[in-house]
Amino acid sequence: MRMADHFEETTMGTFLADYYLWTKSLHVISVLAWMAGLFYLPRLFVYHAEVVKAGTETDALFQTMERRLLRAIMNPAMIATWIFGLLLVFTPGIVDWSMLWPWTKAACVLAMTGFHMWLAARRRDFAAGANRHKGRTYRMMNELPTLLMLVIVFSAVAKWNYWGF
Structure with missing residues (x-):
């Protein structure tokens, strides 16, 4: 028996499957709030x-x-x-790790998290009076979440399996 098959039969797998749409909705709401901040903080x-x-x-x-x-x-x-994203990953039948799209999405989410951490470090720099970047740097960096978001959305929705679409 594959581990995935065993997980699908467990109470947790059943629970996640039963609440999949709720989990997905909460994930989307969370992403929207996070993205709003990722767009706004660099502008500040x-x-x-x-x-x-x-x-x-x-x-x-x-x-x-x-x-x-x-x-x-x-x-x-x-x-x-x-x-909520990890709960979706563990929901039986949602992610096929043999395809390219979940790996692409995961890499971009990690990059987005890294960008978040970079912004947090820059906030600490401002608080310490030690900002060393010009406004132009923040303007350019403000484009990164948009690019990552595009790849994430196309990966998750279109479920790319190769770069040629």
Whole structure:
């Protein structure tokens, strides 16, 4: 008996299958919240780097907005995205790991998580008054989540099995 067959017969496998649509819905909601933060925080950094002088009231305001966005929205949304995503992965019959698309999606989600961590490090730099990047860097980096999102969506929805579509 394959391990996957055994998992499908377990209570957990049955539970995940029964609640698949709920899990998928919560995953999509979490992703939307996470993506909103991944789009917005770099934009805050652009203005923070280009316009705001360190040590001013505006600097403190930007630091507060950046911290709250990261801690209250982005971090919980990323964690929820991972939790619901992993639950979907373990739902019997949903992911065929012999295909290319889940590996592509997984690599992009890891890259997105790495970008999230990079943003968190840049927020700490701003908080310490040690930002070393120009607004242009944050503008360019702001495109990364869009590119990753496109690959993730096409991978998960179209279920690519090869690069030629």
